[in-house]
Amino acid sequence: MLKPRFIPKTVAAAALTAHGLVAHATTPFVVGDIRIEGLQRVESGTAFAYLPIHVGDTFTDQMASDAIRALYATGFFDDVQIATEGNIVIVRVVERPAVGTIDFSGLHEFDKDNLTKALRAVGLSPGRYYDKALAAKAEQELKRQYLTRGYYAAEVTATVTPIDRDRVSLLFSVDEGPSAKIRQINFIGNKAFSDSTLLDEMQQATPNWFSWYTKSDLYAKDKLTSDLENLRAYYLNHGYLEFSIDSTQVSISPDKKDMYLTLSLHEGEPYTISGVHLAGNLLSREAELGSLLQIKRGERFSAEKLQATTRALVDKLGEYGYAFATVNAQPQIDQQGHTVDLTLVVDPSRRVYVRRINIVGNTRTRDEVVRREMRQLESSWFDSNRLALSKDRINRLGYFTDVDVTTVPVEDTADQVDINVKVAEKPTGAITLGAGFSSTDKVILSAGVSQDNVFGTGTSLSVNVNTAKTYRTLTVTQVDPYFTVDGIKRITDVYYRTQQPLYYSTDSSFKIVTVGGDLKFGIPFSEVDTVYFGAGLEQNQIDVDSATPQSYIDYVNQFGRVSNNVPITVGWARDARDSALVPSRGYFTQANAEFGTPAGGTQYYKADVQAQYYYSFARGFVLGFNLQGGYGSGLGGKPYPIFKNYYAGGIGSVRGYEPSSLGPRDASTGDPVGGSKMVVGNVELTFPLPGTGYDRTLRVFTFLDAGNVWGNEGNSVGANGLRYGYGVGLAWISPIGPLKLSLGFPLTKHSGDQYQKFQFQLGTAF
Structure with missing residues (x-):
């Protein structure tokens, strides 16, 4: 019987040193059995699978060396030794922790x-x-x-x-040590554009007041690569076809706190377009495709316009079912005259239709919620315009952080594609908060909780509460956007409101309590137009005392303390904005008419209109206009119900004034009583916060507001003309919703007006 001899892993690493090979050479023998000792977590079957020795093999020193290498290479073991006892091979291992x-x-x-x-x-x-x-x-x-x-x-x-x-x-x-800040960015060779212009195109910058938020002063290699591409794109968009970045030098101070960037540029000369031609298979649509050209002869070359033209041509061909159309630009460059002649070669490829639409990534939202927004249908010709519209509609749902639509050819076919719609879901619950602070230490708070995608059905449910002393509300709203398969929307509201206009008269018990609900249906007439019809039922209770304005006392004396109302409503809305959260272009309009029917005891009508328009006249600069008005009057010889009065003033109306303080005031008490006519206009100029680049989530705005409320003279005074307010503010798309801070000042002051300078609101637009 041979004594057990062990071959350590170090011998294997050296392929069995001469000492081990000569002094302890093993006579070859046929392996009769194999034992592995020392296994704790590794399964024996796993170890045997890696072991290159099997029963019946002829065992040699080389085989032992190979076995040690194989087991050690698995990464499972710290030590591997092999011994033999007769025709038995013993493998002893020490597992790694x-x-x-x-x-x-x-x-x-x-x-x-x-x-x-x-x-x-x-x-x-x-x-x-x-x-x-x-x-x-x-x-x-x-x-x-x-x-x-x-x-x-x-x-x-x-x-x-x-x-x-x-x-x-x-x-x-x-x-961690200190972070290295970019202390200096130098450009060499730039003559056409100043250093400040080029710096505006870069993400990285030297430290400024807002670096703590943007982190733009921290050097990163990937950011620098992106900045170089931005500079290259900027020059190409201005015609500099010969532009190049000759060198990029990055140096760091010995204490590793400061970074210095030096970019050496070669600008060249700007190029002018000497001609633009369409070639290839134009499908007998030369005039139609030619009208899409955004680059013209005599203009300075722009890579951005060329890309836009190429994209427009591809999209137009896609509308006719050519999903794989390509447009290749072939430039003929004249370096002597600094001109470029462009030939756009069109290849529509083959026309295809959509076999299947696949929805992926929606772990919570039901497939039908996404599919009903699709305007591209299965088994129909591919249409890029309808596909883009489908993507926009899915994005507007607000349920997803990302929507990716891809076109995949179907194998073994020449005229079919599948559409893959990949979505990334986000939390659809939201909390909205609002507050205002007045010079008299009055605090106005509002809050709301909403869920826009209840159980993944696309139905929304919200609860809103306002705790202002003058206007307390509890509203529950449910919206079913597809009450019918045709896309008719159903809106259900239940509300409880307590209105107490005498917010600076602490001894008055005067208030208006409204309890009711309504049901509305929205019928879509186009992709952007919706018409609304609805009816409601509400009860208004007016509690008066000796301090109550005379107009309310007169109304109670004539019609009683409790008034029932059965209103019907008709409305229309059009939303053509590019974004509901941060619009930069487009418009939004809506109109609504409400009629009080004789069934409720009150007869009246009121009409409300609103129009918003957004225009971006420079990069990051957006000019927004908002105009809204309301008009009400009684019917059948009855007066307009006082509890339907309009109010103005404060955030969302005319900033710089106390909420709901504008308009007629009671002649005896001086309290605001509202009116049956209202006009409010707002102009806002929004632009990026200096030092943050073109970050749309953090912006500064200036505003000019105007508006007022008017009513019947009677026992009220003080409406006068329009009130004007101006100021500045900060808008931030925070993790919990859009936040607006504003500092407003009145332009005109009248006796009895109430002012409020600082206001903020979370979860609002204008």
Whole structure:
């Protein structure tokens, strides 16, 4: 019987050194059995699968060396030895410890979860086998993460601590150090455009007041690559076809706190278009396709306009079913005269129809909610215009952070495609808050909770509460956007309102309590037009006392303290804005008429109109206009119900004045009583916050507001003419909704007016 002899892994690494081979050579024999000893977590079947020795093989020293290499290469073992006893091969292993926990210390810039994901990407996570080389690789990955945010002095040290069950705990101690700021950006060779103009095209910048928010002063290689592409695009859009970036130098100060960028540019000369031609298969539509050209002879070359022209031609061909149309621009450049002659070669390829539309990514939202917004139908010719409209409609649902629509050819066919609509869902619940602060320490609060996609059905449900002393409300609204398969919308409202206009008369018990509900149906007449019809039922109770304005006392004396109302409504709305959240172009209009029927005891009509228009006249600058008005009157010889009066003033109306304080006031008490006629106009100029580039989520605005409320003279005074307010504000698309802060000042002051300078509102537009 041979004594057991072990061949260590170090011998295998050297392919069995001469000493081991000569002194301990094994006489070849046929393997009768194989035993593996030392396994704890690794399954024996797994180990045998990697082992290149099998029963019946002729065992040699070379075979032992190969076996050690194979087992060690798995990464499961710290030590591998092979022994023989007669015709039995014994494999003894020492498993590597497993990673039990991974923790961090010293983190400030990064979230722990983000770094954990980064380590998982390089193969280090709890449950994996511990490897010193992998731990070192993890240290380098963490340093790389800090480099992307400008922390060039960051140091990472890994500490390994053995714990129970043959596991280790890893602690990565981070010394972040200071972040490197971009102190200077220099351009060399730019003559056509100033340094400031070129800096506006870059994401990275030197420190300014808002760097804490934008992080634009932190150097990052990927940001620099993007900035270089932005500069190249800017020059190409202005005709500089010979533009190039000759060199990019990045230097860092010895203390690793300051970065210096130097960009060497070659501008060349601007090129003019000497001709534009269409060629290829134009499908006998030369005139139609020619009308889409956005570049003309004699103009300066613009890569942006060329791309827009190419895209317009491809989209137009796509409307006729040519899903794979291409347009290639072939330029003929005259370097002497600095001109370029463009030939656009059109290849419509083949006409196809849509076989199937696949919806993916909607784990919560039902398929039908997405499919009913599709204007491109299955088994019909492909239409790029309808497909783009479908994508826009899905985006406007507000249920998804991203909507990606792709066209995939069907295998083994020449005229079919599938449409894949991939969506990424987002939380559809929202909380809205609003508040105002007056010089008399009055606080006005409002709140709302809404869910726009209840149980994934597309139905919305919201609850809104207003706690203002003058106007307290509780409203529950349910909207079913597809009450019928034709897209008829149903809106159900139930509300409770308490109105107490005497907010600066603490001893008065005067208030108006309204309880009711209504049901409306919206019928779409086009992609942007909807007509509304509805009816409601409400009860108004007016509580008066000695301090109540005389107009309310007179109304109660004539019609009683309780008034029932059965209103019917007719309305129309058109929304042609590019975005409901941050519009930059387009318009929104709506009109609504309400009639009080004799069935309720009150007879009246009121008409409300609103129009908004947005115009972007420069990059990042948006001019917005809002005009709304209301008019009401009694019918059948009855007066207009006083509880239907309009009010104006405050945020959402005329800023700089107390909410609902404008218009007629009671002759004896001086309290605002509202009126039957109202006009409000707003003009806002919105532009990026200086130092933030063209970030649309953080903007500054200036405004000019005008408006007032009028009513019957009777026992009221003080309506006069329009009131004007002006001011500045800040708009921020915060994680919990759009926030507006405004500082308003009245332009005209009249006796009895109430002013309010600072206001903010969360979850609002104008």
